[in-house]
Amino acid sequence: MESKQRFLTILTLLLLVFLLTTPQGLWAGKNKTGGKSSGTSWWNVEPEDEVPSSAYDSILYSQIGPKLREIQKNSNRVAVEVIGQSAGGRNLFLVTVSAPGTSGRFGHYKSLRKMMIRDPEKALRKLDQYKDFKVPFFVNGSIHGDEYTGTDACIRLIEKLAYDDSEEVKAILDNMIILFNVVQNPDGRVLGTRRNESGFDVNRDFISQTQPESKATAALIAEWNPMVFLDLHGFVSPMLIEPCSPPHNPNYEYDLYIKWALEQAKAMEKSVFDNTGHTSQIPFRDWDFSTAGYYWDDWPPIYTPMFAMYHGAYGHTLETPSRAEDGVDAHYWAVWGALNFCVESKDEMIRDQIEIFRRGFLDLPQAVVPADIISQAAYPDFEELDIFLQEFPAAYVIPEAGPMQLSPHQPAKLIQFLLDNGVEVEKAVADFVLNSVEYPKGTYVIWMDQAKRGLANTILEDGLNVSDLGIEDLVFYSPPTAWSHPLLWGVFRGRMEEKMAIKTSRVTRADKVKGSMESGSVQGYAYAPTSIAAFRATNDLLTRGIMVKRLKTSYLDAGQELGPGTLIIPNDAVLADELVNKWGLDLLAVDEVPEEAVALCKRRIAVYGDEGVRYCLETLGFEYETVSRSDLNAGAITGYDLFLNKSRSWGGLNEAGQTSMVEFFENGGDYIGLGGTGIHFANDAGLTDFIPEFSWDPDAIIKLDYHMPDGIAAGFNPVDYAYVLGAAWFDEESLPEGFSITASIAAGDFLTSGFWPGWNASGAAGMPVIIHGEKESRDIVLIGIDSTFRGHPENTFRLIGNAIYDGME
Template structure:
């Protein structure tokens, strides 16, 4: 593994010092290098109600003015939001930084040979700079973060005080000035797609998220501060327990806690505030039943912690100018703390990655730190037993299709996880794996990040007193993205080579004469291809039982399916008796952003409808009504009458989750009894019936995510069960107290009913949660097409 050793060490040096060598060259003319990003047309914006907040359209011109008048500032457009608005990155530091590159390079070269010696060299070369990242107002209607960020930029761009100079001598400041421009313009927490970006970092569905991830992986900032409001008194992380065991939490908390104290001190010294809320220090679970935990990697600072950052969410106590002041002074305290402690802080940041690359054990939180918290019973959760590697086969029959592993591997690589490929065949746990199988060795700097993505997760259901701020408590990419992977506990001698990109998915066309071709709904690409061909007016059929998509023999289209869509196309001599001709479906949707993400990835066209639309009888123009959260009782008499008439005429219904299912029952479409446990937040083992049209393309033994568990306790004789909770030990990971005695085992969770022209499908697992469980998106696609007659 000599090549791997070199690569890992190169990564470690990049982690600490990337960007210093390429960010502060002599300033080029912004007119030539940037374009006129500062010319922003003002929209009808929704500013803060509490103060005269800077408008989004004013941010570009303001940053341009600062850039023109300070040689400490560089402004870049790092992408566009979901709504097409620019995302601005300000990079700021002492312009003389380039004069120190020789010392940085010396540390780099030494790290290639001996990371421990490189840590010693940090003491010798004590004048290097460390990157600090500030994220402005990821929730668009939490306005003070952006204004505080601009005020900080101005202070450091123009100021000449001793504090300013000290910070500039020690810090490279990276400011994502307006992380959510859509929300700032619209006056909403969410972006233009209705997504809470601060819940998206484990899935990365949005362009704003991906732009920030790219910056984090390029810079590996030592400190990450995410600016929010409002909590009284001002909240400054680190968090209350439980802490995710994939962090090197002892190294993180050693600096994050005392940096929080420094932020609190600066806040108190310069505002009217007399205290701050530091959850790790102040949250006593014996007195409250509430949490501010860092368990799920959905939040921006928690995600950054997997890249070695000392991450903090800051929540100001006010939504007015006092909130701007609070953010400004708290961040100022952090910058001063970094300037005073950067050598020791960066040595421990490097230690995080050294542990990974040397496969060193994690350590418990020191007793001196635990003495600072009132509640330490979850300390045992901070230790993780990492495997030697994860193994990901590429093609069928070991995968449903080649799309799922390619998606996962590219996700790992985008997130700065090292992936290699076997140069020879090998055997693991009695299974033979071919040459070309992906291997994710865990002796790598960001092992915690790799393991967090690839593991099943933990069952934390029965830990006394545990609380979580926000779901999910389990998010396994292999299980929820439909990827078969194996865990290698002990190192095997396998020749592997580094990969920089996943092999593109591939398909084939079975050779021979035929009347029809067929392909199965085993990937999102199969649905995209189908919807594309229907949109082009092509003739397609679908088997109601197997779910197979079927087309009359046409070699050019079959080759397109294999080569463009990477699908496996087989011969079918005769059209099955249950085959129905397909048509492009007109879909009305009442659902959240997860439903929209799923439908987009499946390639469906759809319209989002409101209650007033349904009350006005708009449903008559559609083939399918997909409902996630509307109750039948929320529709007025006219709306109920028009829906009843539409159902009788053959309108199809797909109900998701509790409300969507009960709507179907209350509308008279399918009768059932059920149980519901709202505290479930878990990944479950699911038994699918692949001979049923709604579960077509699934393996018999699969998985699904639930947030609030519902299951059917009675099933009418005229309904079909498409999927059920597994019989024994059905909870894989997550939080569901007393799940073994819940009675959910073997109970159905997907029903469908064919009533002639009208079809109903009820799916009560959370098939689209925040766009994450991509494998179960296919259930929604099958349900939509299953109503074709």
């Protein structure tokens, strides 16, 4: 009896250990913070008002957690994990489906996937040894919240793979680990909106990763390097199955991608037709661009599947043709067709995926897409387009600090962004000289002979001028056609064309930014607004009621010139230490704080703008309140100090709203106008009496000349860069008295990259693009670039911060 009791005790302990250590949370699941769930159990979701599909009985977000829990409890093939929370705090569910017993080998499979990156030739040899090697297959559900069908298709597919014992399912599970991001945008699903609760289209955010949803998915892509990535959307009829139309971004190894992506698309097309009767279109194959004038391109890395392609995936967007139940069917059968195609073609597909990485690892040239897989009807200008074969540099180099960088904050963020997304970064162990520039020991070096060179290059390069490709009526599906983290995040980086014999060592994290402080007996400490951190620190101090002053004009202190926009705190050792150690700021000792320095205060800011404007203000640490047209028409502008406007036209207000705005400005209310709409609003409201030149054509990165010294330009280089999606510029001769030029579009060849047909004949070269002035005690700032586009061009966020501070007196 005693031995039996001992046996039961041991058995119980072993069972407890098994339950607690089972990989991937097969029984208990994982939950990072809980989100909007009850208690700590991710499957207990707090019910809330939801907007379901109007076309069929779609599963509610609140039902997804319990449903996944039920499947997990009843199938030993399914693991559920919470990989983070949405902007609105709702859980993001990752479901991993694999053959029983496979989950214990996930680490092994991931290590083999990582070998593809670290030593692709060795990985190819390993494939011959591991015949049971399983490849990750990723399905992304409903990144646009009101495209309900994707998530419902995911649930159906999970159930099929969890319970079905057919030979077909067995073959799929024998060859693949299937990853389902079940509801990529839970906020949108609950609210019935395309965007998340912060107003972002998550499927435009992957090159910026401003949102928690895109960050979580990008982390999974970097972790798993999936062989296939399917993104479930709607609604296009006939069903649209990528690959895309041209032009294709040159940072892909497109010949290897299209070889399998096109055949996989055909397999999905057949599966959909055989099981639902829906026909499909494949843009790469079917569209005649010589007459269409419309494109479904894969140029920008903002879309989820395109971003996955930089990690070697055969990526596809699927646009189901119906909002109703048969739209769920179409997605289901498309994915099913892709799964079966991979069963048949996995070995060759994985070899070509590894070849993508091998080319980068060995610094091999790209290959022209073979003619036998090119539809000439779909690609009439291919001979001209093969100019897009990429010539990669040997390396990019980024000093972590020093005179070449505005501040160390931006380089640190960029380096961490590269590392988080699977790009290998190293550091120089000694000083070196490149292109007559001296770089110190500790400079970051991103060698381009690495597996993910395409991703590294698309993040770090200037981009291409695609204004004249020789394709008639070319239209890109969605901006931007130009992006460059160094140029738009304010990071100096050098380009090494030929490999140099410099010694480097691998880094796994960007170094923490360290501030500095001049010593001595002083009256205060000054710092420049050269970083996002400087604004966040300043706004934090103001929120706590701590005095911060700002120079309106240049000031000479002990032989050192402090420019307009310089920020000054009192001689307080605790405060100074906080700015140095918490915020990483460099403080200059000030012998005397000039009397004309303006004491800053918290301002009540009314904002009419998009998600980019809101993200900019939140990133800088400003408090603000959004106002609607109804608010303005009801006189809600009263009581604010500043109106920041990007997208409210004057004509869209009724008479009462216009009268309220006039009274606001007559009472000294300040105004910041962004873009064409914001600038025209100033004219219509009587704040200015000149009409800017405006063009909708630009979608580009341009070079700016900043006019120094200037408070709005504080913290910028004399020559810097900006993004324009549409642009407004001014005639210098017609600027009213009291207005100053902050920045002009550079004279000559100002276009760095992007799409601006006729840019060199636009008349924009050398013209003022940012101006500011004072009229009857109100400050007015007009900005003709897109300084906040989708939260990406962080360097020009600081223009908004300077403009807000500049209106204080």
